Amino acid sequence: MDHLQQPTKEVLLNNLPRLEHTEASPRFQQARLAIIEMPLNNNDFETEDRGNKPTSHDTGDNGGPVGNRPKIEYLEYFATNTDFHGWKHLAGPGSFYRKLFWFAVLICCVCMVVFLCTETFIHYAEYNTITKVDIQYNRTLEFPAVTICNFNKFRKSYLSRGSLSRLAELLDIEGLTSRNYSTNFSTVAPSNPAKPVKDDPDDYDILLSRLNFTQFTYAAGHNITGMLVKCFWKGLECNVHNFSHVFTHYGNCYTFNLHPADREKGGLLTTRRSGEGHGLRIVLNCESYEYTSPRALAGTLHDLDIGFKVMVHAQNEPPSIKDLGFAIAPGMHSLVSIQREEIHGLPKPYDKCLKDGHSRVQYFDRYSMSACREECMMRLVVGECGCKLVEMPGDTVVCPPYDYIRCAERKLDEILEGDWCRCRQPCDIVQYPYQISTSKLNYAAIKKFLPWLEDEEILDNVAVLNIFYKALNFEMVTQLPEMGLFELFGVIGGQMGLFLGASLLSFVELSEFIVDQLRLLILFVRGRRPYRGQGNVLKSRNNRRSHRCTMQSPASPVNDILYTTPVSNV
DSSP: OOOSSOHHHHHHHHGGGSSSSSSTSSSHHHHHHHHHHHHOOTTOOOOOOOSSOOOOGGGGGSSGGGTTTTHHHHHHHHHHHOTTTTTTTHSSSSHHHHHHHHHHHHHHHHHHHHHHHHHHHHHHHTOOEEEEEEEEEEEEEEOOOEEESSOOOOOOHOOOOOOOOHHHHHEESSSSSOOOOOOOOSSSSSSSSSSSOSSSHHHHHHHHHHHHHHHHHHHEEEEEHHHEEEEEEEEEEEOGGEEEEEEEETTEEEEEEEEEESTTTOOOEESOOGGGGGGGEEEEEEEGGGGGGGGSOOOGGGGGSSEEEEEEOOTTSSOOTTOEEEEOOTEEEEEEOOOOOEEOOOOOTSSSSOOHHHHHSSSSSSSSSHHHHHHHHHHHHHHHSSOOOTTOOOOOOOHHHHHHHIIIHHHHHHHHHTTTOOOOOOOOEEEOOOEEEEEOOOOOHHTTTOOTHHHHHHHHHEEEEEESSSOOEEEEEEEEEESSSHHHHHHHHHHHHHHTOOHHHHHHHHHHHHHHHHHHHHHTTTOOOTTTOOOOHHHHHHSSOOOOOTTTTTTHHHHHEEEEEEEEOO
Protein backbone atom coordinates (compact mmCIF):
# COMPACT_ATOMS: atom_id res chain seq x y z
CA MET A 1 0.00 0.00 0.00
CA ASP A 2 3.00 2.29 0.26
CA HIS A 3 3.17 2.72 -3.53
CA LEU A 4 -0.32 4.24 -3.61
CA GLN A 5 -0.67 8.01 -3.68
CA GLN A 6 -2.61 9.28 -0.72
CA PRO A 7 -5.92 10.68 -2.08
CA THR A 8 -7.06 14.22 -1.42
CA LYS A 9 -10.00 15.11 0.81
CA GLU A 10 -12.05 16.21 -2.22
CA VAL A 11 -11.64 12.83 -3.88
CA LEU A 12 -12.61 11.01 -0.71
CA LEU A 13 -15.73 13.17 -0.27
CA ASN A 14 -16.78 12.66 -3.90
CA ASN A 15 -16.44 8.89 -3.58
CA LEU A 16 -18.42 8.56 -0.35
CA PRO A 17 -21.76 8.02 -2.21
CA ARG A 18 -20.14 5.06 -4.03
CA LEU A 19 -20.07 3.10 -0.79
CA GLU A 20 -22.63 0.41 -0.18
CA HIS A 21 -23.94 2.35 2.83
CA THR A 22 -26.85 4.75 2.77
CA GLU A 23 -26.37 8.42 3.55
CA ALA A 24 -28.26 8.07 6.80
CA SER A 25 -26.06 5.26 8.12
CA PRO A 26 -23.88 6.07 11.12
CA ARG A 27 -20.82 4.67 9.34
CA PHE A 28 -21.35 7.05 6.41
CA GLN A 29 -21.66 10.09 8.65
CA GLN A 30 -18.67 9.05 10.74
CA ALA A 31 -16.48 8.59 7.67
CA ARG A 32 -17.60 11.89 6.18
CA LEU A 33 -16.83 13.81 9.39
CA ALA A 34 -13.43 12.10 9.66
CA ILE A 35 -12.52 13.19 6.12
CA ILE A 36 -13.47 16.79 6.80
CA GLU A 37 -11.53 16.92 10.06
CA MET A 38 -8.42 15.08 8.78
CA PRO A 39 -5.22 17.10 8.28
CA LEU A 40 -4.60 18.43 4.81
CA ASN A 41 -1.76 16.88 2.82
CA ASN A 42 0.42 18.23 0.10
CA ASN A 43 -1.93 16.96 -2.63
CA ASP A 44 -4.57 19.46 -1.45
CA PHE A 45 -2.23 22.39 -1.89
CA GLU A 46 0.76 21.81 -4.12
CA THR A 47 3.07 24.76 -4.07
CA GLU A 48 6.15 25.44 -6.06
CA ASP A 49 8.90 27.94 -5.78
CA ARG A 50 8.06 29.24 -9.23
CA GLY A 51 5.70 31.88 -7.85
CA ASN A 52 2.14 31.99 -6.76
CA LYS A 53 0.57 31.05 -10.09
CA PRO A 54 -1.00 27.59 -10.16
CA THR A 55 0.34 25.11 -12.65
CA SER A 56 -1.73 22.97 -14.98
CA HIS A 57 -1.91 20.10 -12.52
CA ASP A 58 -3.12 22.52 -9.82
CA THR A 59 -6.43 23.14 -11.55
CA GLY A 60 -9.54 21.20 -10.76
CA ASP A 61 -12.38 19.93 -12.84
CA ASN A 62 -13.83 23.42 -13.29
CA GLY A 63 -10.55 24.99 -14.24
CA GLY A 64 -10.23 27.01 -11.03
CA PRO A 65 -7.28 26.81 -8.73
CA VAL A 66 -7.37 24.12 -6.11
CA GLY A 67 -6.41 26.73 -3.51
CA ASN A 68 -9.96 28.15 -3.65
CA ARG A 69 -11.68 24.88 -2.82
CA PRO A 70 -10.94 24.78 0.92
CA LYS A 71 -13.21 27.80 1.39
CA ILE A 72 -16.14 25.56 0.54
CA GLU A 73 -14.87 22.97 2.99
CA TYR A 74 -14.72 25.61 5.75
CA LEU A 75 -18.34 26.54 5.13
CA GLU A 76 -19.36 22.91 5.14
CA TYR A 77 -17.48 22.31 8.34
CA PHE A 78 -19.04 25.34 10.03
CA ALA A 79 -22.54 24.50 8.83
CA THR A 80 -22.21 20.90 9.99
CA ASN A 81 -20.83 21.68 13.45
CA THR A 82 -22.48 24.99 14.34
CA ASP A 83 -25.11 25.36 17.06
CA PHE A 84 -27.43 27.23 14.69
CA HIS A 85 -30.39 25.02 13.85
CA GLY A 86 -31.05 24.05 10.24
CA TRP A 87 -27.67 24.98 8.77
CA LYS A 88 -26.44 21.40 8.62
CA HIS A 89 -29.23 20.57 6.17
CA LEU A 90 -27.67 22.95 3.66
CA ALA A 91 -24.22 21.37 3.82
CA GLY A 92 -25.29 17.78 4.47
CA PRO A 93 -26.34 15.15 1.99
CA GLY A 94 -29.60 15.47 0.18
CA SER A 95 -31.17 16.50 -3.06
CA PHE A 96 -31.12 20.00 -4.49
CA TYR A 97 -34.80 20.58 -3.72
CA ARG A 98 -34.34 19.52 -0.15
CA LYS A 99 -31.52 22.02 0.32
CA LEU A 100 -33.55 24.69 -1.46
CA PHE A 101 -36.42 24.08 0.97
CA TRP A 102 -34.18 24.42 3.99
CA PHE A 103 -32.56 27.53 2.53
CA ALA A 104 -36.00 29.16 2.16
CA VAL A 105 -36.93 28.18 5.72
CA LEU A 106 -33.70 29.65 7.09
CA ILE A 107 -34.16 32.89 5.16
CA CYS A 108 -37.71 33.25 6.53
CA CYS A 109 -36.52 32.63 10.08
CA VAL A 110 -33.67 35.13 9.76
CA CYS A 111 -36.08 37.75 8.41
CA MET A 112 -38.47 37.12 11.29
CA VAL A 113 -35.68 37.49 13.83
CA VAL A 114 -34.48 40.74 12.25
CA PHE A 115 -38.02 42.13 12.15
CA LEU A 116 -38.91 41.15 15.72
CA CYS A 117 -35.59 42.34 17.15
CA THR A 118 -36.01 45.68 15.38
CA GLU A 119 -39.50 46.07 16.82
CA THR A 120 -38.17 45.15 20.25
CA PHE A 121 -35.42 47.77 20.07
CA ILE A 122 -37.90 50.42 18.93
CA HIS A 123 -40.23 49.54 21.81
CA TYR A 124 -37.32 49.69 24.26
CA ALA A 125 -36.23 53.09 22.91
CA GLU A 126 -39.72 54.50 23.61
CA TYR A 127 -39.04 54.07 27.37
CA ASN A 128 -42.59 53.16 28.28
CA THR A 129 -43.47 52.75 31.94
CA ILE A 130 -45.91 50.82 34.07
CA THR A 131 -47.41 51.92 37.38
CA LYS A 132 -47.28 49.77 40.49
CA VAL A 133 -49.65 50.62 43.35
CA ASP A 134 -48.94 49.18 46.79
CA ILE A 135 -50.97 49.62 49.97
CA GLN A 136 -48.63 50.04 52.93
CA TYR A 137 -49.97 49.28 56.41
CA ASN A 138 -48.28 51.04 59.33
CA ARG A 139 -48.92 51.04 63.05
CA THR A 140 -48.09 54.75 63.25
CA LEU A 141 -48.22 57.54 60.70
CA GLU A 142 -46.51 60.90 60.84
CA PHE A 143 -49.04 63.70 60.92
CA PRO A 144 -48.61 66.30 58.16
CA ALA A 145 -48.14 70.03 58.55
CA VAL A 146 -51.33 72.11 58.56
CA THR A 147 -51.02 75.76 57.51
CA ILE A 148 -53.88 78.16 58.37
CA CYS A 149 -54.25 81.67 56.96
CA ASN A 150 -56.87 84.32 57.50
CA PHE A 151 -58.29 85.68 54.25
CA ASN A 152 -57.76 89.21 55.59
CA LYS A 153 -54.17 90.43 55.39
CA PHE A 154 -54.28 93.64 57.50
CA ARG A 155 -56.44 94.41 60.52
CA LYS A 156 -58.65 97.47 60.32
CA SER A 157 -57.97 98.49 63.92
CA TYR A 158 -54.25 98.67 63.27
CA LEU A 159 -54.48 100.62 60.03
CA SER A 160 -57.00 103.08 61.49
CA ARG A 161 -54.35 104.57 63.72
CA GLY A 162 -53.59 108.09 62.73
CA SER A 163 -49.97 107.46 61.85
CA LEU A 164 -50.82 104.54 59.56
CA SER A 165 -53.76 106.01 57.69
CA ARG A 166 -51.36 107.46 55.12
CA LEU A 167 -49.89 103.99 54.67
CA ALA A 168 -53.37 102.48 54.29
CA GLU A 169 -54.09 105.04 51.59
CA LEU A 170 -50.87 104.03 49.86
CA LEU A 171 -51.88 100.37 50.05
CA ASP A 172 -55.16 101.36 48.39
CA ILE A 173 -57.26 100.07 51.27
CA GLU A 174 -60.63 101.71 51.61
CA GLY A 175 -62.99 101.95 54.56
CA LEU A 176 -60.60 103.82 56.87
CA THR A 177 -61.83 107.25 57.90
CA SER A 178 -59.05 108.50 60.13
CA ARG A 179 -56.90 111.20 58.55
CA ASN A 180 -54.97 112.34 61.59
CA TYR A 181 -51.30 112.42 60.68
CA SER A 182 -50.10 114.01 63.91
CA THR A 183 -49.41 110.74 65.73
CA ASN A 184 -45.91 109.37 65.32
CA PHE A 185 -45.06 105.74 64.44
CA SER A 186 -45.03 104.32 67.94
CA THR A 187 -45.58 100.67 67.09
CA VAL A 188 -43.57 100.33 63.90
CA ALA A 189 -40.07 101.70 63.96
CA PRO A 190 -38.26 102.75 60.79
CA SER A 191 -35.57 100.40 59.60
CA ASN A 192 -32.89 103.08 59.18
CA PRO A 193 -33.79 106.26 61.08
CA ALA A 194 -31.57 109.03 59.81
CA LYS A 195 -32.80 112.17 61.53
CA PRO A 196 -35.86 113.25 63.45
CA VAL A 197 -38.82 113.81 61.21
CA LYS A 198 -40.92 116.88 61.71
CA ASP A 199 -44.62 116.56 62.46
CA ASP A 200 -45.56 117.28 58.85
CA PRO A 201 -47.67 115.10 56.56
CA ASP A 202 -45.14 115.55 53.77
CA ASP A 203 -42.41 114.11 55.94
CA TYR A 204 -44.36 110.90 56.41
CA ASP A 205 -43.41 109.93 52.88
CA ILE A 206 -39.79 109.95 54.00
CA LEU A 207 -40.66 107.91 57.06
CA LEU A 208 -42.62 105.39 54.96
CA SER A 209 -39.60 104.88 52.74
CA ARG A 210 -37.64 103.85 55.82
CA LEU A 211 -40.38 101.62 57.21
CA ASN A 212 -39.53 97.98 57.86
CA PHE A 213 -42.37 96.40 55.90
CA THR A 214 -41.71 92.94 57.35
CA GLN A 215 -42.36 94.20 60.86
CA PHE A 216 -45.36 96.13 59.65
CA THR A 217 -46.91 93.08 57.97
CA TYR A 218 -46.44 91.01 61.11
CA ALA A 219 -47.85 93.68 63.40
CA ALA A 220 -50.79 94.64 61.16
CA GLY A 221 -51.86 91.08 60.39
CA HIS A 222 -53.95 88.66 62.42
CA ASN A 223 -51.94 86.84 65.10
CA ILE A 224 -52.42 83.35 66.45
CA THR A 225 -53.45 84.51 69.91
CA GLY A 226 -56.44 86.27 68.44
CA MET A 227 -57.43 83.59 65.97
CA LEU A 228 -56.97 80.41 68.05
CA VAL A 229 -59.80 79.85 70.52
CA LYS A 230 -59.27 76.18 71.39
CA CYS A 231 -56.89 73.48 70.18
CA PHE A 232 -56.94 69.72 70.79
CA TRP A 233 -54.52 67.07 69.55
CA LYS A 234 -55.81 63.50 69.97
CA GLY A 235 -58.11 64.73 72.74
CA LEU A 236 -55.32 66.57 74.61
CA GLU A 237 -55.30 70.34 74.73
CA CYS A 238 -52.66 72.18 72.73
CA ASN A 239 -51.82 75.89 72.50
CA VAL A 240 -50.20 78.58 70.38
CA HIS A 241 -46.73 77.11 71.00
CA ASN A 242 -47.62 74.21 68.69
CA PHE A 243 -47.94 76.65 65.78
CA SER A 244 -45.11 78.22 63.79
CA HIS A 245 -45.37 81.57 62.04
CA VAL A 246 -44.80 81.79 58.27
CA PHE A 247 -45.33 84.59 55.76
CA THR A 248 -47.46 83.87 52.69
CA HIS A 249 -49.45 85.85 50.17
CA TYR A 250 -52.09 86.32 52.90
CA GLY A 251 -49.58 87.82 55.33
CA ASN A 252 -49.40 86.09 58.71
CA CYS A 253 -50.03 82.34 58.55
CA TYR A 254 -49.48 79.68 61.17
CA THR A 255 -48.45 76.06 60.66
CA PHE A 256 -49.23 73.22 63.05
CA ASN A 257 -46.63 70.42 63.40
CA LEU A 258 -44.04 72.20 61.28
CA HIS A 259 -41.21 71.50 63.74
CA PRO A 260 -40.77 68.73 66.34
CA ALA A 261 -42.94 69.27 69.39
CA ASP A 262 -40.10 68.25 71.69
CA ARG A 263 -36.89 69.63 70.19
CA GLU A 264 -34.72 67.71 72.66
CA LYS A 265 -36.14 64.30 71.76
CA GLY A 266 -36.92 65.26 68.18
CA GLY A 267 -39.58 63.81 65.93
CA LEU A 268 -42.86 65.15 64.63
CA LEU A 269 -46.33 64.33 65.93
CA THR A 270 -47.60 60.88 64.99
CA THR A 271 -50.88 59.06 65.39
CA ARG A 272 -51.61 55.38 66.03
CA ARG A 273 -55.29 55.38 65.14
CA SER A 274 -57.50 56.84 62.48
CA GLY A 275 -60.70 58.77 62.98
CA GLU A 276 -61.95 62.14 64.12
CA GLY A 277 -60.86 61.73 67.74
CA HIS A 278 -57.23 60.99 66.84
CA GLY A 279 -56.27 64.07 64.91
CA LEU A 280 -56.27 67.86 65.14
CA ARG A 281 -59.35 69.76 66.33
CA ILE A 282 -59.23 73.56 66.52
CA VAL A 283 -61.75 76.36 67.11
CA LEU A 284 -60.86 79.53 65.16
CA ASN A 285 -62.03 83.13 65.24
CA CYS A 286 -61.64 84.89 61.92
CA GLU A 287 -62.29 88.35 63.45
CA SER A 288 -64.48 89.49 60.58
CA TYR A 289 -64.93 92.88 62.23
CA GLU A 290 -61.23 93.51 61.47
CA TYR A 291 -61.59 92.92 57.73
CA THR A 292 -60.52 95.62 55.29
CA SER A 293 -61.33 96.00 51.60
CA PRO A 294 -58.13 96.14 49.56
CA ARG A 295 -58.85 97.28 46.01
CA ALA A 296 -55.52 96.48 44.41
CA LEU A 297 -53.17 94.74 46.81
CA ALA A 298 -54.21 91.12 46.38
CA GLY A 299 -55.85 91.36 42.99
CA THR A 300 -57.85 88.13 43.41
CA LEU A 301 -61.41 87.14 44.18
CA HIS A 302 -60.29 85.92 47.61
CA ASP A 303 -60.78 89.50 48.80
CA LEU A 304 -64.50 88.73 48.77
CA ASP A 305 -64.17 85.81 51.23
CA ILE A 306 -64.46 85.67 55.00
CA GLY A 307 -62.87 82.74 56.78
CA PHE A 308 -59.67 80.77 56.53
CA LYS A 309 -57.52 79.16 53.87
CA VAL A 310 -56.05 75.83 54.95
CA MET A 311 -53.41 73.62 53.33
CA VAL A 312 -52.22 70.14 54.36
CA HIS A 313 -48.67 69.47 53.17
CA ALA A 314 -45.37 67.82 54.00
CA GLN A 315 -43.09 69.55 56.50
CA ASN A 316 -40.25 70.02 54.00
CA GLU A 317 -42.49 71.69 51.42
CA PRO A 318 -43.38 75.40 51.63
CA PRO A 319 -47.13 76.07 51.60
CA SER A 320 -48.28 77.33 48.22
CA ILE A 321 -51.51 78.36 49.85
CA LYS A 322 -52.41 81.03 47.31
CA ASP A 323 -52.93 78.43 44.58
CA LEU A 324 -53.66 75.30 46.62
CA GLY A 325 -55.50 74.39 49.79
CA PHE A 326 -59.17 74.62 50.76
CA ALA A 327 -61.36 77.19 52.49
CA ILE A 328 -63.39 76.85 55.66
CA ALA A 329 -66.24 79.22 56.44
CA PRO A 330 -67.28 80.69 59.81
CA GLY A 331 -70.39 79.27 61.38
CA MET A 332 -69.52 75.80 60.04
CA HIS A 333 -67.84 72.67 61.37
CA SER A 334 -65.48 71.28 58.70
CA LEU A 335 -64.33 67.66 58.94
CA VAL A 336 -61.35 66.87 56.71
CA SER A 337 -60.27 63.23 56.30
CA ILE A 338 -56.83 62.85 54.72
CA GLN A 339 -54.86 59.99 53.20
CA ARG A 340 -51.11 59.81 52.76
CA GLU A 341 -49.88 59.11 49.25
CA GLU A 342 -46.31 58.64 48.06
CA ILE A 343 -45.35 58.85 44.40
CA HIS A 344 -41.98 57.65 43.12
CA GLY A 345 -41.40 58.42 39.46
CA LEU A 346 -38.62 57.76 37.00
CA PRO A 347 -36.33 60.51 35.66
CA LYS A 348 -35.26 60.97 32.07
CA PRO A 349 -35.43 59.26 29.62
CA TYR A 350 -38.62 57.71 31.04
CA ASP A 351 -40.25 60.90 32.30
CA LYS A 352 -39.54 64.61 32.71
CA CYS A 353 -39.48 64.62 36.50
CA LEU A 354 -36.42 65.68 38.48
CA LYS A 355 -34.80 62.97 40.59
CA ASP A 356 -32.25 64.88 42.65
CA GLY A 357 -33.19 68.54 42.60
CA HIS A 358 -31.69 69.64 45.90
CA SER A 359 -29.05 71.65 44.07
CA ARG A 360 -31.80 73.50 42.15
CA VAL A 361 -33.06 75.31 45.27
CA GLN A 362 -30.99 77.53 47.50
CA TYR A 363 -33.24 78.51 50.40
CA PHE A 364 -35.13 75.24 50.98
CA ASP A 365 -33.94 71.90 52.30
CA ARG A 366 -35.76 69.89 49.65
CA TYR A 367 -36.76 70.50 46.06
CA SER A 368 -40.46 70.79 45.31
CA MET A 369 -42.66 72.57 42.79
CA SER A 370 -43.65 75.22 45.31
CA ALA A 371 -40.04 75.76 46.45
CA CYS A 372 -38.87 76.13 42.86
CA ARG A 373 -41.64 78.61 42.03
CA GLU A 374 -41.02 80.66 45.18
CA GLU A 375 -37.33 81.09 44.36
CA CYS A 376 -38.06 81.74 40.69
CA MET A 377 -40.56 84.52 41.47
CA MET A 378 -38.16 85.98 44.02
CA ARG A 379 -35.35 86.21 41.46
CA LEU A 380 -37.63 87.84 38.88
CA VAL A 381 -38.97 90.43 41.33
CA VAL A 382 -35.50 91.21 42.67
CA GLY A 383 -34.16 91.56 39.15
CA GLU A 384 -36.91 94.03 38.28
CA CYS A 385 -37.28 95.99 41.53
CA GLY A 386 -34.05 95.39 43.45
CA CYS A 387 -36.02 94.13 46.45
CA LYS A 388 -38.42 91.32 47.33
CA LEU A 389 -41.82 90.79 48.88
CA VAL A 390 -42.21 89.85 52.52
CA GLU A 391 -43.26 86.24 51.83
CA MET A 392 -40.39 85.54 49.43
CA PRO A 393 -37.28 83.59 50.55
CA GLY A 394 -33.75 84.90 50.42
CA ASP A 395 -31.57 87.49 52.07
CA THR A 396 -32.49 90.36 49.77
CA VAL A 397 -33.93 93.45 51.43
CA VAL A 398 -37.72 93.71 51.59
CA CYS A 399 -39.24 96.43 49.44
CA PRO A 400 -40.39 99.60 51.20
CA PRO A 401 -44.09 100.47 50.80
CA TYR A 402 -43.67 102.57 47.64
CA ASP A 403 -41.62 99.95 45.79
CA TYR A 404 -43.80 97.23 47.29
CA ILE A 405 -46.93 98.59 45.60
CA ARG A 406 -45.58 100.25 42.48
CA CYS A 407 -43.10 97.57 41.42
CA ALA A 408 -43.02 94.31 43.39
CA GLU A 409 -46.76 93.60 43.54
CA ARG A 410 -47.26 94.49 39.88
CA LYS A 411 -44.34 92.31 38.83
CA LEU A 412 -45.72 89.41 40.87
CA ASP A 413 -49.13 89.73 39.20
CA GLU A 414 -47.40 89.75 35.81
CA ILE A 415 -45.48 86.58 36.71
CA LEU A 416 -48.60 84.79 37.94
CA GLU A 417 -50.57 85.69 34.84
CA GLY A 418 -47.83 84.53 32.49
CA ASP A 419 -45.66 81.43 32.26
CA TRP A 420 -42.43 82.81 33.61
CA CYS A 421 -41.43 80.03 36.01
CA ARG A 422 -41.16 76.59 34.48
CA CYS A 423 -40.35 74.15 37.24
CA ARG A 424 -40.06 70.42 36.75
CA GLN A 425 -42.06 68.05 38.87
CA PRO A 426 -39.94 66.14 41.42
CA CYS A 427 -39.84 62.37 41.03
CA ASP A 428 -40.52 61.72 44.72
CA ILE A 429 -43.69 63.35 46.03
CA VAL A 430 -45.60 63.05 49.31
CA GLN A 431 -49.12 64.44 49.14
CA TYR A 432 -52.29 64.26 51.19
CA PRO A 433 -55.56 63.92 49.26
CA TYR A 434 -58.50 65.02 51.37
CA GLN A 435 -62.28 64.85 51.60
CA ILE A 436 -64.33 67.58 53.29
CA SER A 437 -67.73 67.39 54.93
CA THR A 438 -69.39 70.28 56.77
CA SER A 439 -72.14 70.83 59.30
CA LYS A 440 -73.65 73.86 60.99
CA LEU A 441 -72.26 74.86 64.39
CA ASN A 442 -74.11 74.46 67.66
CA TYR A 443 -74.15 78.01 68.99
CA ALA A 444 -74.87 76.91 72.55
CA ALA A 445 -71.70 74.78 72.61
CA ILE A 446 -69.58 77.58 71.16
CA LYS A 447 -70.75 80.03 73.85
CA LYS A 448 -68.96 77.90 76.41
CA PHE A 449 -65.70 79.04 74.88
CA LEU A 450 -66.79 82.52 73.77
CA PRO A 451 -69.55 83.62 76.14
CA TRP A 452 -69.34 87.27 75.07
CA LEU A 453 -70.34 86.49 71.46
CA GLU A 454 -73.91 86.55 70.28
CA ASP A 455 -75.34 83.96 67.89
CA GLU A 456 -74.94 86.26 64.92
CA GLU A 457 -71.33 86.97 65.84
CA ILE A 458 -70.63 83.24 66.10
CA LEU A 459 -72.11 82.77 62.65
CA ASP A 460 -69.80 85.46 61.23
CA ASN A 461 -66.58 84.64 63.08
CA VAL A 462 -66.22 81.15 64.59
CA ALA A 463 -65.15 78.09 62.57
CA VAL A 464 -64.31 74.59 63.80
CA LEU A 465 -61.83 72.42 61.92
CA ASN A 466 -61.10 68.70 62.35
CA ILE A 467 -58.28 67.07 60.40
CA PHE A 468 -57.64 63.33 60.83
CA TYR A 469 -56.45 60.25 58.96
CA LYS A 470 -59.08 58.26 57.16
CA ALA A 471 -57.02 55.07 57.64
CA LEU A 472 -53.55 54.17 58.85
CA ASN A 473 -52.50 52.87 55.46
CA PHE A 474 -51.11 54.81 52.56
CA GLU A 475 -50.72 54.30 48.85
CA MET A 476 -47.27 54.01 47.35
CA VAL A 477 -47.36 54.62 43.61
CA THR A 478 -44.15 53.51 41.92
CA GLN A 479 -43.29 54.06 38.29
CA LEU A 480 -41.33 51.17 36.76
CA PRO A 481 -39.80 50.73 33.29
CA GLU A 482 -41.89 48.50 31.10
CA MET A 483 -38.77 46.96 29.57
CA GLY A 484 -35.38 47.13 31.21
CA LEU A 485 -32.01 46.07 29.86
CA PHE A 486 -32.30 42.51 31.14
CA GLU A 487 -35.83 42.20 29.77
CA LEU A 488 -34.52 43.41 26.41
CA PHE A 489 -31.85 40.70 26.34
CA GLY A 490 -34.39 38.11 27.42
CA VAL A 491 -36.86 38.97 24.66
CA ILE A 492 -34.19 39.05 21.96
CA GLY A 493 -32.68 35.78 23.22
CA GLY A 494 -36.11 34.14 23.15
CA GLN A 495 -36.73 35.28 19.59
CA MET A 496 -33.35 34.01 18.39
CA GLY A 497 -33.81 30.74 20.21
CA LEU A 498 -37.30 30.22 18.79
CA PHE A 499 -36.46 30.90 15.13
CA LEU A 500 -32.73 30.06 14.89
CA GLY A 501 -31.98 27.94 17.92
CA ALA A 502 -29.16 30.38 18.67
CA SER A 503 -27.70 31.78 21.84
CA LEU A 504 -24.98 34.25 22.70
CA LEU A 505 -22.34 31.52 22.38
CA SER A 506 -23.62 30.76 18.90
CA PHE A 507 -22.76 34.27 17.82
CA VAL A 508 -19.36 33.97 19.46
CA GLU A 509 -18.82 30.86 17.36
CA LEU A 510 -19.92 32.73 14.22
CA SER A 511 -17.58 35.60 15.07
CA GLU A 512 -14.70 33.18 15.44
CA PHE A 513 -15.43 31.76 12.00
CA ILE A 514 -15.55 35.24 10.44
CA VAL A 515 -12.24 36.18 12.07
CA ASP A 516 -10.65 33.05 10.61
CA GLN A 517 -11.93 33.90 7.14
CA LEU A 518 -10.65 37.45 7.41
CA ARG A 519 -7.27 36.12 8.41
CA LEU A 520 -7.14 33.90 5.33
CA LEU A 521 -8.28 36.81 3.15
CA ILE A 522 -5.48 39.00 4.46
CA LEU A 523 -2.95 36.28 3.64
CA PHE A 524 -4.42 35.92 0.17
CA VAL A 525 -4.32 39.69 -0.49
CA ARG A 526 -0.67 39.74 0.53
CA GLY A 527 0.01 37.30 -2.31
CA ARG A 528 0.73 34.27 -0.17
CA ARG A 529 -0.75 30.83 -0.31
CA PRO A 530 -3.00 30.47 2.70
CA TYR A 531 -1.29 27.42 4.12
CA ARG A 532 2.31 27.57 3.04
CA GLY A 533 4.17 26.15 6.01
CA GLN A 534 1.50 27.43 8.40
CA GLY A 535 -0.94 24.57 8.68
CA ASN A 536 -4.69 24.65 8.43
CA VAL A 537 -6.62 27.05 10.63
CA LEU A 538 -9.24 24.42 11.19
CA LYS A 539 -6.51 21.96 11.99
CA SER A 540 -5.04 24.31 14.61
CA ARG A 541 -8.52 24.80 16.05
CA ASN A 542 -9.41 21.14 16.11
CA ASN A 543 -6.13 19.45 17.05
CA ARG A 544 -7.07 20.08 20.66
CA ARG A 545 -10.14 17.96 20.25
CA SER A 546 -10.48 14.19 20.19
CA HIS A 547 -10.70 13.84 16.39
CA ARG A 548 -6.98 13.23 15.82
CA CYS A 549 -7.56 10.70 13.11
CA THR A 550 -4.80 10.15 10.52
CA MET A 551 -4.38 8.01 7.45
CA GLN A 552 -2.06 5.69 9.36
CA SER A 553 -4.68 4.78 11.98
CA PRO A 554 -5.89 1.23 11.19
CA ALA A 555 -9.17 1.78 13.05
CA SER A 556 -10.07 4.96 11.15
CA PRO A 557 -13.23 4.96 9.00
CA VAL A 558 -11.15 6.57 6.26
CA ASN A 559 -8.82 3.54 6.20
CA ASP A 560 -11.88 1.35 5.78
CA ILE A 561 -12.75 3.35 2.68
CA LEU A 562 -9.21 3.37 1.28
CA TYR A 563 -8.37 -0.27 1.83
CA THR A 564 -11.71 -1.98 1.44
CA THR A 565 -13.40 0.00 -1.34
CA PRO A 566 -12.05 0.79 -4.81
CA VAL A 567 -11.68 4.51 -5.18
CA SER A 568 -11.72 6.14 -8.55
CA ASN A 569 -9.31 8.83 -9.65
CA VAL A 570 -6.72 7.88 -7.05
